[in-house]
Amino acid sequence: MRxxxxxxxxxxxxxxxxxxxxxxxxGSTVAKRMAxxxxxxxxxxxxxxxxxxxxxxxxxxxxxxxxxxxxxxxTDDGSMAMLHxxxxxxSSVVNYLDCFRTPERxxxxxxxxxxxxxxxxxxxxxxFEKIEEILHVRKLPVxxxxxxxxxxxxxxxxxxxxxxxxxxxxxxxxGSGFCDLGCSYxxxxxxxxxxxxxxTTSGATLLxxxxxxxxxxxxxxAIAVEGTLLDEARQPRGTFRIDADVIVVSGGAIHTPYLLxxxxxxxxxxxxxxxxxxxxxxxxxxxxxxxxxANYEGIKQGYYISEFSDVLRGHPTGVLIEGIGAPxxxxxxxxxxxxxxRQEMLxxxxxxxxxxxxxxxxVPGSIAVGKGRPSxxxxxxxxxxxxxxxxxxxxxEAWLAGGASAVVTGHSRLTMIRSTKELRKLDDxxxxxGEVALFCFHQMGTARMAHSPAVGAVSPTGRMWAYQNLYVxxxxxxxxxxxxxxxxxxxxxxxxxxxxxxxxT
Ligand SMILES: Cc1cc2nc3c(=O)[nH]c(=O)nc-3n(C[C@H](O)[C@H](O)[C@H](O)COP(=O)(O)OP(=O)(O)OC[C@H]3O[C@@H](n4cnc5c(N)ncnc54)[C@H](O)[C@@H]3O)c2cc1C
Numbered sequence: 001m002r003x004x005x006x007x008x009x010x011x012x013x014x015x016x017x018x019x020x021x022x023x024x025x026x027g028s029t030v031a032k033r034m035a036x037x038x039x040x041x042x043x044x045x046x047x048x049x050x051x052x053x054x055x056x057x058x059x060x061x062x063x064x065x066x067x068x069x070x071x072x073x074x075t076d077d078g079s080m081a082m083l084h085x086x087x088x089x090x091s092s093v094v095n096y097l098d099c100f101r102t103p104e105r106x107x108x109x110x111x112x113x114x115x116x117x118x119x120x121x122x123x124x125x126x127x128f129e130k131i132e133e134i135l136h137v138r139k140l141p142v143x144x145x146x147x148x149x150x151x152x153x154x155x156x157x158x159x160x161x162x163x164x165x166x167x168x169x170x171x172x173x174x175g176s177g178f179c180d181l182g183c184s185y186x187x188x189x190x191x192x193x194x195x196x197x198x199x200t201t202s203g204a205t206l207l208x209x210x211x212x213x214x215x216x217x218x219x220x221x222a223i224a225v226e227g228t229l230l231d232e233a234r235q236p237r238g239t240f241r242i243d244a245d246v247i248v249v250s251g252g253a254i255h256t257p258y259l260l261x262x263x264x265x266x267x268x269x270x271x272x273x274x275x276x277x278x279x280x281x282x283x284x285x286x287x288x289x290x291x292x293x294a295n296y297e298g299i300k301q302g303y304y305i306s307e308f309s310d311v312l313r314g315h316p317t318g319v320l321i322e323g324i325g326a327p328x329x330x331x332x333x334x335x336x337x338x339x340x341x342r343q344e345m346l347x348x349x350x351x352x353x354x355x356x357x358x359x360x361x362x363v364p365g366s367i368a369v370g371k372g373r374p375s376x377x378x379x380x381x382x383x384x385x386x387x388x389x390x391x392x393x394x395x396x397e398a399w400l401a402g403g404a405s406a407v408v409t410g411h412s413r414l415t416m417i418r419s420t421k422e423l424r425k426l427d428d429x430x431x432x433x434g435e436v437a438l439f440c441f442h443q444m445g446t447a448r449m450a451h452s453p454a455v456g457a458v459s460p461t462g463r464m465w466a467y468q469n470l471y472v473x474x475x476x477x478x479x480x481x482x483x484x485x486x487x488x489x490x491x492x493x494x495x496x497x498x499x500x501x502x503x504x505t
Pocket of ligand 1: 085
């Protein structure tokens with residue numbers, strides 16, 4: 001059953017056995033498992049349910065409907081854009097479909113350092129197999145690469161580096177190129193069209209347009225959630241309360257700690273909201289004067305360079321370089337230069353290829369309670385800035401080897417590199433706030449899983465230490481940054497949490 005906050009009677013009240021806050025990869029996994037086990041489940045999302053027919057492919061309209069703060073959220077210091085979804089299905093609705101199983105060397109690290117024996121590769125494999133079947137994960141054939149990604153492949157192969165096409169959760173994708181504005185063809189197998197309907201088919205209730213403002217606890221138990229029902233203009237129109245035997249918070253790695261901290265829950269670990277990992281990334285573009293690259297056409301993310309990944313190859317730089325395409329609005333916020341210089345760059349937008357850097361950060365930020373919204377405390381650490389410079393150089397080399405006449409970095413001061421000799425220009429440009437465009441698409445780690453409260457905010461089953469029935473299941477669980485695109489890891493860790501809930505409650 002699906003209910004909307006903009007039409008249910010207010011105040012709305014209900015009892016359930018399990019309430020799940022958030023319907024992204026984390027929340028939808030737990031909701032599905034609980035409903036299939038016969039529990040009475042209510043899933044709640046602050047976002048709306050948006051069907052394929054409603055994805056208009058118009059950037060302004062869709063950014064407002066699908067993203068937190070219309071996609072304009074940043075870290076407190078304004079240095080990094082923070083993109084994440086606010087819609088049924090969470091960020092899986094707007095993501096680029098890249099699927100990586102958690103790399104084995106990372107799983108061994110998490111098992112050893114965080115005391116998580118359920119996460120060995122052998123125990124995780126069947127979970128991944130099951131999830132990949134539901135999400136229809138397949139490797140992209142090389143002939144389906146768009147020109148942008150194919151240029152990146154050619155450069156990578158010319159240099160003898162390791163790279164590959166992505167595995168993607170797509171069915172009958174013909175490459176419309178609007179992944180980040182929602183898939184109008186339901187080719188993207190997001191949580192909204194897989195795990196969420198599997199949960200409702202098994203009897204779960206989905207309440208949309210309903211923001212949970214508070215988790216209510218009493219004597220070591222979570223007893224209810226309370227919140228605000230939103231009308232079509234996203235204005236408050238009433239209140240709701242759901243009493244439940246088990247409460248699962250799956251609002252993503254920013255909103256989960258924000259909700260729990262603003263509810264005043266007891267966190268003996270002191271880790272809640274800490275260890276905020278972001279995979280800071282920056283665009284690096286190749287310039288092919290006179291050639292139509294149109295990086296936004298076709299399958300935007302098709303090819304990646306793994307040569308410099310620490311989790312896949314043990315390389316100290318710790319970066320994945322991924323082909324990417326961006327819609328014009330976002331591009332306009334990134335492109336360097338000022339005035340005429342910038343206008344000229346945008347006029348030539350079609351001649352630029354683009355790649356994004358996914359840096360595995362080593363110095364985390366934190367999430368705290370700000371004035372009515374999360375406070376996102378993060379800035380690029382010196383050690384990570386140095387690695388970002390290395391990663392930018394490697395990406396520039398790949399574009400040049402793939403035939404680009406020049407490479408443009410994401411620096412606000414126009415930085416054009418025409419040969420590998422000119423890479424030294426990167427020593428003279430700044431990497432501080434406002435000096436280089438930074439993006440975060442992956443939020444992780446703010447309620448990390450571990451064997452003891454000395455190390456993490458939740459137990460190996462995702463349970464808050466001070467409560468018998470309060471769980472976390474989403475990207476917050478990551479002990480460290482994953483170093484690869486995180487969605488499959490989130491589905492799999494949340495599946496571990498689902499087992500824990502079924503065993504413990
Ligand atoms: C543009 C973009 C591209 C990406 N590309 C990829 C990719 O190619 N591959 C990949 O692996 N990952 C990708 N990601 C990241 C991936 O999609 C996310 O890591 C993943 O969806 C996070 O899952 P989650 O369950 O932790 O939270 P989310 O998906 O963020 O879901 C959280 C949900 O909780 C809801 N919520 C939050 N607070 C409340 C509240 N108080 N009350 C009610 N509801 C609430 C939100 O509305 C949201 O729907 C991308 C992300 C973005 C933004």
